[in-house]
Amino acid sequence: MNDPETVLHYLDVLLKESNFTKAARELYISQPYLTQTLKRIEKKLGVQILNRNMPFSLTEAGTKYYKYLEKAVSRKNKLEQDLLKYSHPDREIIKITVLESLGTFLLPTLLPSFLKENSNISIQIIECSPRRSENLLLSEEVDCYLGQTPKSLSKGILPYLNGSETYYVVIPQGSPYFTPGKFILPQDAISLKELLKEPLILSTGGSAIRHQVNGLLQKYKITPNIILESKSVLTATGLSINGLGITISSASILKRYNQVPINLLPLESDLISINYFLAVKANRKLTPGLKKLISHFNKLDLNENIK
Numbered sequence: 001m002n003d004p005e006t007v008l009h010y011l012d013v014l015l016k017e018s019n020f021t022k023a024a025r026e027l028y029i030s031q032p033y034l035t036q037t038l039k040r041i042e043k044k045l046g047v048q049i050l051n052r053n054m055p056f057s058l059t060e061a062g063t064k065y066y067k068y069l070e071k072a073v074s075r076k077n078k079l080e081q082d083l084l085k086y087s088h089p090d091r092e093i094i095k096i097t098v099l100e101s102l103g104t105f106l107l108p109t110l111l112p113s114f115l116k117e118n119s120n121i122s123i124q125i126i127e128c129s130p131r132r133s134e135n136l137l138l139s140e141e142v143d144c145y146l147g148q149t150p151k152s153l154s155k156g157i158l159p160y161l162n163g164s165e166t167y168y169v170v171i172p173q174g175s176p177y178f179t180p181g182k183f184i185l186p187q188d189a190i191s192l193k194e195l196l197k198e199p200l201i202l203s204t205g206g207s208a209i210r211h212q213v214n215g216l217l218q219k220y221k222i223t224p225n226i227i228l229e230s231k232s233v234l235t236a237t238g239l240s241i242n243g244l245g246i247t248i249s250s251a252s253i254l255k256r257y258n259q260v261p262i263n264l265l266p267l268e269s270d271l272i273s274i275n276y277f278l279a280v281k282a283n284r285k286l287t288p289g290l291k292k293l294i295s296h297f298n299k300l301d302l303n304e305n306i307k
Contacts (some may be wrong), residue, residue, distance in 0.1 A: 163302025
């Protein structure tokens, strides 16, 4: 058994089921084959990698082996991506970097229609923080950066702007400011200054939205009561909706919760402004495929709000 991806899958199922017969059934292989495969791996390594006590768990050596397999799979995938331009010289590869929570909304809007029109182009996605995305773009390790809040971009990055979205204060059902029977409140329904004094769940300091929330807190001279921070706006939104505290989230995320008993207080664009962009490195010659991607991005309707 030399395929790291297959071994990883076998181990994942064994750890989940804690039973060789059930694991083999899920893997569509025989139980003796699964048992012998694991024994051969352990014999070859010279160590036991799986504790058979209930529930199954990895040994200390097994944990190291598991991490080795993960890295091997990652290297294999990267090699396949790097070799694509040689195995398919007629295809153009475009590497896009994007923040994961933003990509969940923008990528499904952008890529399916683009790739349908451009079958000779392959896309590779790298999900990481805005600062990391900028560094990858400036070092030419990626071709473009899909993001928001272009005002904060570093020098040497050229953004193409399209669309924006409304942000809302999320008021969960357990909040003293919650109004039953309402979803979107009028902008003047509740004092924003009073809401921001409530327990807050916010994205971490490096995010574009957090910079603007910090500006709001400074404007109203509020020392915030931050009870939790998360790198993901999706996580912060989910925690708020389930009653942990107040947060600020976007229309593209909150549309998923239109049946949940929460209140949304819309924020004016002069308080928090989010604009989408597709950025390239300034003065870098654009490939034909990248020009098409920029043109396709500019034609999309990316304005998001909740009605």
